[in-house]
Amino acid sequence: MYRKWGWIAGMVCVVFVGGWLAYRVVSVALIHAVQASSKEALPGQTVTPPERLVNQERLIDPNLDVQSRASLAEKLELQQRLEENRKAGEVAPAPKNITPEFSGAGMKGIAETPMSGIFPGSDGMVRPEEAEIINYWAGSFGGSGWTVLAGSMPQDPTRGVVIVLKNDGFSLTDYQFVAAPDGVEQLRVVSADNGTILLEDRQGKKVKFSLSSMRFSP
Amino acid sequence: MLMRLLVRRIVAGFTLALMSLGVPLTGDYREIHGQQPGPHKVYLPVISNWKIQNGPSVYTYSYYMSTVAPQELYNRGCDLGKRDLALPGVQDNIVILDFGGPRRLATGDYAARLFGSPIVYASTSQIAAAVEAFGEGYYLCTGDDIYSTVVIGIGTNNYTYDGSATYQVNYAHGRAWALMVNAVNDWFRMKGYTRQVSAVGANDIELSWNTYEATRDWLVGYDSVNQYDLINFGAIPGCPYFRSPGAQCGGDGYIWTKEQVWYVIWGSPPVYPLPEIYANSGVNAEQWYLMSVYSYQVHGMPLEFRGVMTQYWSCVDRYDSTCPVLDNTPQEGWNQLSSLVNSDSRTAHQIRWSTDIAWNRRQYVP
Numbered sequence: 001m002y003r004k005w006g007w008i009a010g011m012v013c014v015v016f017v018g019g020w021l022a023y024r025v026v027s028v029a030l031i032h033a034v035q036a037s038s039k040e041a042l043p044g045q046t047v048t049p050p051e052r053l054v055n056q057e058r059l060i061d062p063n064l065d066v067q068s069r070a071s072l073a074e075k076l077e078l079q080q081r082l083e084e085n086r087k088a089g090e091v092a093p094a095p096k097n098i099t100p101e102f103s104g105a106g107m108k109g110i111a112e113t114p115m116s117g118i119f120p121g122s123d124g125m126v127r128p129e130e131a132e133i134i135n136y137w138a139g140s141f142g143g144s145g146w147t148v149l150a151g152s153m154p155q156d157p158t159r160g161v162v163i164v165l166k167n168d169g170f171s172l173t174d175y176q177f178v179a180a181p182d183g184v185e186q187l188r189v190v191s192a193d194n195g196t197i198l199l200e201d202r203q204g205k206k207v208k209f210s211l212s213s214m215r216f217s218p
Numbered sequence: 219m220l221m222r223l224l225v226r227r228i229v230a231g232f233t234l235a236l237m238s239l240g241v242p243l244t245g246d247y248r249e250i251h252g253q254q255p256g257p258h259k260v261y262l263p264v265i266s267n268w269k270i271q272n273g274p275s276v277y278t279y280s281y282y283m284s285t286v287a288p289q290e291l292y293n294r295g296c297d298l299g300k301r302d303l304a305l306p307g308v309q310d311n312i313v314i315l316d317f318g319g320p321r322r323l324a325t326g327d328y329a330a331r332l333f334g335s336p337i338v339y340a341s342t343s344q345i346a347a348a349v350e351a352f353g354e355g356y357y358l359c360t361g362d363d364i365y366s367t368v369v370i371g372i373g374t375n376n377y378t379y380d381g382s383a384t385y386q387v388n389y390a391h392g393r394a395w396a397l398m399v400n401a402v403n404d405w406f407r408m409k410g411y412t413r414q415v416s417a418v419g420a421n422d423i424e425l426s427w428n429t430y431e432a433t434r435d436w437l438v439g440y441d442s443v444n445q446y447d448l449i450n451f452g453a454i455p456g457c458p459y460f461r462s463p464g465a466q467c468g469g470d471g472y473i474w475t476k477e478q479v480w481y482v483i484w485g486s487p488p489v490y491p492l493p494e495i496y497a498n499s500g501v502n503a504e505q506w507y508l509m510s511v512y513s514y515q516v517h518g519m520p521l522e523f524r525g526v527m528t529q530y531w532s533c534v535d536r537y538d539s540t541c542p543v544l545d546n547t548p549q550e551g552w553n554q555l556s557s558l559v560n561s562d563s564r565t566a567h568q569i570r571w572s573t574d575i576a577w578n579r580r581q582y583v584p
Contacts (some may be wrong), residue, residue: 045439053522053567063518067485072519078447085403089413091433096361100354102288102551113334121379123319128426128455128470130540138335145335167334170285172577175536185276 033064054079087166116140118189129154131161131177141195141211144168148197148209152186153179160187160201162209180207181216224442272310272360277548278574279531279580280314280371280451284334288351291315294579295355295368301582302366303359309366312492312525312571314420314451315352316373317345320386320395320436328386328394330374333577342398342527345372349402353415360414367413369571370493371420371449372399377427387432391441395419400445419444420492423452423482426469430478435484448488451527454479459504476512484513484521492525492571495551496544503554510565520564525571526552535577548572 034086054075058064064072116139126133126149133151140146146163152158160180166173180187194199195211208217278298283290302309317330321339330341340348349372356368374395378385402417419440423433440448457479459469467474483491495502510521528551533541546554552572560566 051568053520058519061518065517068517068519070361071485071487074441075447075490078445078488081448085407085412085416088407089410092343092410093364093413094357094410096358098358100292100351100358102292102351114338116301116336119337119384120382121377123379124375124377124422124427125333126538127540130538138337140336147335163538165335167284170287170334170579172284172292172334172535175538177539 014101052079118192122151125149125165126163131163132186133163134186137189137192137197139192144173146211148189148192148195148211150187150189150199157186157202160184160199160207162187162197162199164211164214176214178209178214178216184216225378241387255467267278270308270310271305272570272572274526274548274552274572276305276309277528277552278311278312278313278368279582280527280573280575281316281579282333282532282575282577283315283317284332285350286317286332286340286348288347290558290579291348291351292355295352295357296359297355297579297582298368298451299359299361299363300357303361303363308363310570311366311368312449313352313368314371314373314449314492314527314573314575315349315374315453316420316422316575318374319377320388320391321384322376322386322391328391342394346398346402346405349417350405351415353402353406353411354409355414357411361435364413366539368415370402370415370417370418371451372402373420373422373449373451375422375427376424376433376452378432387436389435389439389442392436393442394439396440396442396444396446400443403446416446418446419448419488420451421448423450424455425453425457425467425474425479426455429472430474430482433482434478434486437482437489441488441491444488446488447490448486448526449492450483450489451492451494452483453494453502454483454505454509457505458508459501460508463508476509477516479509480513480517483509483515490524491521492527492573493520493523493555494529495526495555496529498543498546498550500554503551503558507558507562507565508554510559511562514564520559520567522567523555523569525569526555527575528552528572528574531576531580537558548574 005175054072056076059072059076080101118135118137120135122133122136125147131151132154133149134215136149138146138147145167149163152160162178162180164174164176164178184205184207185203187199187201190198190200197209197211200206210217244294281294298311298313317340318333319331321329321331323329323339323341327341327343329341330345332338332340349370353370360366376387378387397418399417399419406412406415406417454464454467455469457476458465467476467479483489491506493502493506506523514520528546529550530545530547533545556569559569
C-alpha cells in the first residue's frame, strides 16, 4: 500500500518538476525568439531602466559628506523631472506621421556672418599632445573652408609645424600635419592672402605656406 | 475515485506551475502599456522584463558640429531613429552634439563657435532649434518603435587661450546654456516627444584648457537655473594612474587639485561624467577609476559614470599623430572602464551608454 503511494508521489513529482522545466525552456526560448525579431514586448513585460547609483536610499548613507548629500539631492530632483517629462510624453504622445517644419526653427536664431581671420590658440581643435598651437587662420579658398593652425611640436619649440584642416559643406575633407623646414622654430600666422599663409617663427624668420601645394617656401 | 482526484490535483498543480512562470496563455501587451486593448483577451501574470539595449553593442555617433542647419540635424536624428526601428528590442541612447567653445555675440546673445571654417558663431537660439530638429528626426523616424529613447547632450567646452575675452567660460554663459537646455526640453514636452527624447547640457571639460576657477564659474552659472543634468564628456590629463599614483592633475600650464577635479566631474550638483576613454593603453580608464575611488574615500560616494566616449571614428575622419595610441573602439573603451569600475565593490555599477565622436555624419549599420 505504502509502496503504491510512494510510486504515485514520485510520479507526481516527476510530472510536476518535469513539466515545470519543460515549460520554462519553451517559454524562455519563446521570449528570446520574440525579442530577437520584434520591437514588440510580450504581454506584461515592462521596460526597466538600468540600476543607478544615484537613488533615494543613498541619501541616508551615513558615509556621505555634506557636499555630496546636497549634490545627490539635486541629482535626484533632476532625475525626477526627467521622469515626469517622460510620463507626460506617454500620456499625450505626438503622432509619428507628421511632416516636420523647419521654417520656424530657422527664424529663432540670429544669422551670423561667417568670419575669416587670425585667432589666438587652437580653439580646442588640436590636443596638446599633438602640437603646441600659438594661433590659427580660418577662411575660404578655392570654394572650401580652411583652418591653418601654427605652432610647434609638443614641448619642443625649436621645431615649427602647421596643421591644415579643410572642410566642404558639413564635412571635414582633409587633414594635414606638416613639419616646417629644418631651422624653422615655433610658428605663428601673420597674414593670409589667396591661399598663401605668411608665418613667422619665434626668431623672426618668415616662411610661406601654400594651400595649393601644401608646402612651405622661403 | 482517488485516482481521479489525484489526476485533477496533478493537472491543477501543473497549471499553477505554468502560471507562476508567467506564461501568457493569451494576451495583448498594449493594455498593459495603457493603450487600447484588443477584444476578449485574458491576461495572466508575466515575470519577465523587456531587455533594454545600451552600451557598446549599440553605441551611437556623437558629433563635432560644423552646422546648425535644422534639416541636417533632423537627418542625423533620423539616422539614429531608423537604426533603432530596424533593431529588435528597446534601445537606450545618448548622443553628444558638440557645438564648440563658448562665445558672446555683438548683440549680447550667448553662442558657441562651431567647428569648421570660415568661423560661425551660432547663438543659443540657433543651437536650440538645431537640437529640436535632431530630436524631432529621432522621434518621427523611430516609427512603430515607441520605447527606444535618446538623450541629447548639448555640448560646449571650457577652452580658453591666454585670458582672451573671446572665450566665454564664465557664469553668464553657463546660465545661458542651462536656459537653452530648459527651453529645448519645454519644446519637446510641448510637441509630445518626451516619451522618447530629452536634452541635457554637456561640456567637454579638459583640465589642460582652463583654470578650475573659470570652469567652476561656468558650472555655477549652469547650476543657477538648470532643470536638467550636465554631462561632463572631458578628460583628466595628468591625474594619477596605476604606475603614477602621485601624479599631478592638469597640463599645459593648468594645475588642478584632485578636489577641484572631483567638483567638475561629480561634486557640482548637475554633473555626471561620461569620460573620454581614448587611450589604447587603458590609462584614461585608470585615471577615472582612481577618481571614483577618491570620491568614495573622501566624499562617501563613488562616481556614477553615465557612459563612455571614444573617438574611433574621429580618427577615421582625421587621422592625427595621436590616433595610433588614442583610438579605442567603443567596445574597447567601455570594457576598459567597466572592468575596472566593476572589479571594485566600492565603485561598481552598470555603465549605461557608449558613444563615439566623429567629425562627419555617419550612417548606422543595424
